[in-house]
Amino acid sequence: MFSPSTAITLPAACAGAALLLLAVPACAETTDPTWKFSGFGTVGAVHSDERQADFVASIMKGSGAGRTDDWSRHVDTRLGGQVDYTYDAKWSAVLQVVTEQRLDYSYEPRVEWANIKYQVTPELALRIGRIALPMFIAADYRKVGYAYPWIRTPMEVYGVLPLGSSDGADISWRWNGESMRSTTQVLYGRTNTPLYDGARLRGRGIAGLSHTVEQGDFSARASVITTRLSLSLFPELFDALDSFGAQGRDIARRLRVQDKRASALSIGLNYDPGQWFVMGEAGRSKVDGYLGSTRSAYLSGGWRHANLTPYAGFARVWGQLPPGPTSLTLAGLPRPYAAAGSVVNTGLAAMMRAVPSQSTLSAGLRWDLASNLALKLQHERVTTRSGSRGMFINSVPDYQSGHTAHVTSAALDFVF
Template sequence: MPAQTTDPLSRCRQGLLAGLVALAAMGAAQAQETDKPSGATGLRLSGFGSLGVSHVDAPSGWGFRRELNQGGSDDAWRADVDTRLGVQLNYSLGSQFELVGQVIAKKRAHYAADSDALEWAYASYRPTADWTLRAGRVNLDVFLMADYRNVGYGFMTARPPVEFYAMLPTALDGADVARSWQQGDAQWRAKLMLGSARIGDFESTKASRVRSIVGGMLSREEGGLLLRVSYAHTRVDIDKSNIQPVLDGLAQLGSVPIPTVAEQALAMRRRLGAENGSGTFWELGLRHELADWQWSAEVVRISADPLIVLTSAYATLGRRVGDWTPYVAYGHVRDSQGVLPMPAWQAALTPVIGPVGAAQAQGLGSAVTASLNASRFQQSSWSIGTRWDFHPQAALKLQWDRVRISNSGSGLWTGANGAPSHATIATAVVDFIF
């Protein structure tokens, strides 16, 4: 990683704390406005947080994380995986206009921008009770937990299923328009969204973006059963500043008069994102609450060939017994991009570019292949746990995960080498709202 004069994590931490302090101060100064009647101008302050500790038993050097924009660590005991603090301000300008801001302090990776702490920052307009228009930085409403994936108190498990949510961006810089309507006993909701979002593994590269997002969502809820489907099409812009020399080297190898070497080199170049392309996103989600039982399931298909083609799914099931809710969960992600075979170029290239150049080309091909294979997502996990609602605004969760990582499928971990393996994670977390 290139040397930097300022520690990005320190910069980000300072920005987070400054934002939280500013929001808290504003809320305290105008707290008297929170009790104004509906339709009046007023400020409302709310917040949420999680205090968690995890013990991770994984291969040496492997770092667990719950999302790709989170820095990893191979420490056995971790207090930074789930711990976070969020503050939200809602400022109403009458019954139709509202300004919303949300700041979240949590562990972020090396290249995270200071502005990432600002999770939401948008203006909302409701011309009628059925229509809502928002513009700014809004939640990316293409999955079940879009509104509350950082609010641990809002869901049953210790964290959102890693195999599903670790790869998904949280915020959309743009606008959306939604309409709700009643049909019999069913509540329908439709939304159209436009904008861009930051993506990528921030631990190893600068964030890239998906731009020109055009997406839609349709949901139906009746009798405790929520069904929803989402679709989005986007243009993918990969930041190539850190890998441009590699791309140039592969392009040169793609012109050598040896078909096998040329084809493999160009295929690697495409997999690295040499040419920006487009992608599609499909999601189907279900959530049901019936008496003391609650379950949810989601499946997503992400395709941005040749960069990534994967299918991810999870299911959770729990039953409330008094203040306790024991549960079980399963998650799985499958990468449809095949494992690349290790190239054998040196012997074929030696007569063409000499022994030194052939050795360098072989080293480049081997390194790129190992990196691409290690960045694939191919794992599954079983989780068992329980939630104890010991306070109306706080809950304790205990969870144990057993994770199986397939060969060349360790992309959700930091420092992993792509070897097949297993890991166990034991977590205790207290989630609260205020």
């Protein structure tokens, strides 16, 4: 029976493993290297009655359900595969590739994991390569829908920062007491992710610390991540701001996400005795730019009866705008400049509406059809707040916050 605390062992993603695995030292002593291929996927469909914007499972998608389409298959659908290679008791490697809709609307596969591991001692391990950031309980298996009870992880917590992996190295230390198992992980790296039309997401000096404890049916994780973030979106808007003298340049300097400090911290608790579960997480993020800062949390629980698991949850994110003015002062400007400034202010207002504030009340049912196949149905009431469009995308220019969207989803999750 599925348990979130054990789901981290479930597999993931795809091909080309040979390029990575060539780096495993040939001098290691072994006679029986082993290969393992496994995979996962989700086939989903989502309906939203919101007509002002699109509901999505990640802000890193191009379209969703609502404004673009009444029903969308792009919200949750994905396919992944994973190759695990074990050379000996000390050396191993993993490659995971996932295909799902991206910001450019394509399904171009992306390497999620690609790292080599050296087990120094039974307690100490070193890895180098692309590594999942250890934020939140489901960080290591958030792409594997089969591994958690819901159709998708709560966006209010999991979707506030667009970072998911780091290219670098980490150290993990496992230490056990009489009844408690603990793991401390320290990482350092960077990321450079293409978005669309030349836009990129860059993070340099990504540093993180995570600590996980497990005792019986209880587990918990606390994490903190910091980086220097660059996000090359809205170049025309910032160029226009620069042309409005000192006040425009000041607004652009404060809001442009160019080598700005970004940080996030989280804590999560999970209790799962088998027949039922309850779990919750809370987090805080801050970016010195137009992404602003957030506080977020969710609480969810469910009951397992045979192969059925009804569940319910509540999630909330509170967004805070970046400090200082976020619009141009147009009084006294000549009419042509005031008209151009009004257009710029409209763009700035849309940017500020993207700082998320929303709440979600959800209920659903998981039906385990087989040991590797689960059908899920889920209904959500998503309410945007405080002038924000929440976690929705593709909003209309005159988006009105405060609406409640009714979102109905179905998904078939599988692993193999």
